[in-house]
Amino acid sequence: MRFSFKECCFKPVADEPDIEIEGSLVHKDSEEGQILCAEKEVGRKSKTLFSCITTATQTTINPPREVACQTESQPLLVNYSATANQWEIYDFYQEELQKRTSSTKKDEKENEIAEGAEGVHGNLSLLRDFTDKSDHDLAMLSTAAKLLEYAVNENINGDIIADFKHFEDEADEFRGDKGTLLPLWEFQYNKVKSLPVSALCWNKKYNDLFAVGLGSHKFTELECGMLLFYTWRNNNHPEFLFNTDSGVMCVDIHEQKSHLVAVGLFNGNVCVYNLMAKGDQPIYNSMASSGKHSGTVWQVKWWEDDLYGNHTFFSVSADGRVVSWTLGKYELFSTNIIKLPPMDKVPDDLNNVIVTAGLTLDFHKQKPYHFLVGTEAGKIHKGSTHYTRFIKTYEAHFRMVSCVRWNPFNPKVFITCGMDWRVNIWDETTDSPVFTFDLKSSVMDVAWAPYSSTVFAAVTADGKVHVFDLSINRFEALCQQRVVSTKRHLTCIEFNPVHPIIIVGNDRGLVISLKLSPNLRKNPKEEKGKEPSTGAEVEIAKMEKLLILMR
Amino acid sequence: MKEYCAATRTHGGRSTPDLSDMAEVEDTLKRIQAQHGVIGTIVVNGEGIPIRTTLDNSTSVQYAGLLHQLTMKARSAVRDIDPQNELTFLRIRSKKHEIMVAPDKEYLLIAIQNPSE
Numbered sequence: 001m002r003f004s005f006k007e008c009c010f011k012p013v014a015d016e017p018d019i020e021i022e023g024s025l026v027h028k029d030s031e032e033g034q035i036l037c038a039e040k041e042v043g044r045k046s047k048t049l050f051s052c053i054t055t056a057t058q059t060t061i062n063p064p065r066e067v068a069c070q071t072e073s074q075p076l077l078v079n080y081s082a083t084a085n086q087w088e089i090y091d092f093y094q095e096e097l098q099k100r101t102s103s104t105k106k107d108e109k110e111n112e113i114a115e116g117a118e119g120v121h122g123n124l125s126l127l128r129d130f131t132d133k134s135d136h137d138l139a140m141l142s143t144a145a146k147l148l149e150y151a152v153n154e155n156i157n158g159d160i161i162a163d164f165k166h167f168e169d170e171a172d173e174f175r176g177d178k179g180t181l182l183p184l185w186e187f188q189y190n191k192v193k194s195l196p197v198s199a200l201c202w203n204k205k206y207n208d209l210f211a212v213g214l215g216s217h218k219f220t221e222l223e224c225g226m227l228l229f230y231t232w233r234n235n236n237h238p239e240f241l242f243n244t245d246s247g248v249m250c251v252d253i254h255e256q257k258s259h260l261v262a263v264g265l266f267n268g269n270v271c272v273y274n275l276m277a278k279g280d281q282p283i284y285n286s287m288a289s290s291g292k293h294s295g296t297v298w299q300v301k302w303w304e305d306d307l308y309g310n311h312t313f314f315s316v317s318a319d320g321r322v323v324s325w326t327l328g329k330y331e332l333f334s335t336n337i338i339k340l341p342p343m344d345k346v347p348d349d350l351n352n353v354i355v356t357a358g359l360t361l362d363f364h365k366q367k368p369y370h371f372l373v374g375t376e377a378g379k380i381h382k383g384s385t386h387y388t389r390f391i392k393t394y395e396a397h398f399r400m401v402s403c404v405r406w407n408p409f410n411p412k413v414f415i416t417c418g419m420d421w422r423v424n425i426w427d428e429t430t431d432s433p434v435f436t437f438d439l440k441s442s443v444m445d446v447a448w449a450p451y452s453s454t455v456f457a458a459v460t461a462d463g464k465v466h467v468f469d470l471s472i473n474r475f476e477a478l479c480q481q482r483v484v485s486t487k488r489h490l491t492c493i494e495f496n497p498v499h500p501i502i503i504v505g506n507d508r509g510l511v512i513s514l515k516l517s518p519n520l521r522k523n524p525k526e527e528k529g530k531e532p533s534t535g536a537e538v539e540i541a542k543m544e545k546l547l548i549l550m551r
Numbered sequence: 552m553k554e555y556c557a558a559t560r561t562h563g564g565r566s567t568p569d570l571s572d573m574a575e576v577e578d579t580l581k582r583i584q585a586q587h588g589v590i591g592t593i594v595v596n597g598e599g600i601p602i603r604t605t606l607d608n609s610t611s612v613q614y615a616g617l618l619h620q621l622t623m624k625a626r627s628a629v630r631d632i633d634p635q636n637e638l639t640f641l642r643i644r645s646k647k648h649e650i651m652v653a654p655d656k657e658y659l660l661i662a663i664q665n666p667s668e
């Protein structure tokens with residue numbers, strides 16, 4: 001029967017059977033059924049589809065076996081920690097580089113020692129060879145100890161340093177043109193209270209270092225002398241100290257090679273010290289040279305190097321000669337440049353016996369072959385290294401000339417000072433001074449300021465410092481200040497090349513540094529609308545104006 | 552200010568130590584101790600142990616240990632920023648004192664000062 005969807009009912013279907021199932025029954029009367037019945041009776045097995053025999057096979061089974069492996073026990077664990085900083089990497093590379101470059105050198109012994117050391121700073125292992133380990137290691141601390149001393153001093157002198165850097169005296173506005181000097185550091189080495197300061201010199205390269213020469217030119221006082229180097233970072237103790245067997249009369253530091261210092265002594269010797277070398281002894285001493293001076297050396301000045309590159313300096317002394325010294329390989333070579341002409345009062349036949357002492361010497365700033373020599377007769381001689389006679393002579397002072405200096409800017413102007421209480425300013429073309437100042441006491445030293453062509457300062461034997469600025473006041477000093485007590489003389493003065501401070505030395509070994517107040521450092525007022533100008537040309541022009549005025 | 556000091560300046564250049572240098576360092580340390588306001592000075596070795604001091608033992612050990620670590624840290628910081636640079640000096644200013652540390656290759660020099668006097 002089938003369901004017909006059309007009529008929605010079951011309908012009988014004639015041909016096909018309804019269910020078909022396969023089965024295993026066979027009809028009794030069919031052919032196959034009759035065969036099976038017959039077999040059953042006989043009881044014989046016959047091949048049919050339905051009788052089967054199962055056969056099975058089995059492989060040999062191996063007994064299971066365990067296989068395992070184990071590593072050796074771990075080595076002792078050590079905790080390691082390190083930081084990989086930029087500098088560690090850099091240091092490592094530097095060491096590698098050093099190892100490679102030093103392996104090409106011949107000293108292999110040192111290398112072996114260095115390689116055995118640990119850490120970055122391996123070369124200190126050399127010190128382990130010394131028995132007295134702790135003391136030797138301390139010697140490496142000299143730099144650190146110096147730094148510490150500077151820092152401690154900086155704390156103690158904190159207010160002085162602040163003054164030096166920042167203090168500008170505001171009262172100057174109310175003082176008109178006058179200025180003052182502010183005392184800053186004082187330098188006194190305890191062991192030399194009785195030696196006068198005979199020379200001061202700033203170091204051009206390191207602006208806080210200056211040289212002090214101590215020595216006396218009086219026979220009654222001590223014969224010894226000292227050369228000290230101070231810096232204002234440490235005003236208690238000098239940086240360098242040299243003992244000399246005779247009083248130091250003059251000091252000059254080489255401009256470019258600032259470790260070379262020329263010193264002139266009371267006994268006529270000149271020495272050259274090298275600050276970089278260890279030890280107390282000068283590297284050159286004129287004691288062994290022929291041609292050494294027979295009188296006190298009053299001034300030494302470095303000059304240019306000669307044709308072969310050897311350093312040269314000039315000295316002028318009480319024996320009346322100007323000598324140039326060249327630094328040879330092992331000794332000094334001297335060359336007589338010129339002999340000072342005799343004084344008027346000396347009769348002709350005694351010219352070689354009674355000599356005129358030369359007291360001061362200065363080289364021209366722009367033309368280094370020109371120089372000026374001041375003598376004890378009060379004369380200034382202008383000479384040149386090219387000629388054997390003096391070009392010109394000026395009657396400068398009635399008594400000894402204590403200092404002569406060329407103007408740092410204007411090539412024609414120089415200043416002289418003498419024991420006749422006068423300071424004179426000269427134009428080299430004229431025979432009489434352009435300016436004259438009477439300072440009421442022997443003038444011991446005078447110096448031009450490095451920042452202006454019209455400013456100069458002088459020190460006198462009554463302990464006063466006089467500062468002048470010719471472009472502001474042509475007749476009197478802007479500042480006349482007593483710096484030391486009345487009983488002491490002032491002997492030297494120097495301007496610092498960079499900072500507005502001066503150092504003055506007195507006759508008891510004391511050096512005082514003073515700061516110049518703003519009035520002393522003024523540039524002259526410019527016209528309205530113009531910018532204030534500086535520079536060498538302006539300075540030269542300033543001086544020229546003054547010279548023209550005075551003519 | 553510090554650019555002048557012996558490390559860069561040719562004047563004070565010393566390559567090998569010797570007895571005169573040792574005397575110089577001793578002298579310098581004595582002078583520092585004698586300066587106005589200085590409370591004490593300590594020399595510390597590379598492991599942070601004070602080898603020479605003018606203060607009592609416990610204070611020295613404390614200062615040495617603490618400042619040693621601080622200096623290492625400071626040095627590391629300076630060199631990290633620029634490996635070619637080096638720490639030259641360290642100052643710690645507090646209300647009561649100022650502690651100044653000058654490090655060397657292996658050693659430290661410490662000074663304690665009362666700056667306001």
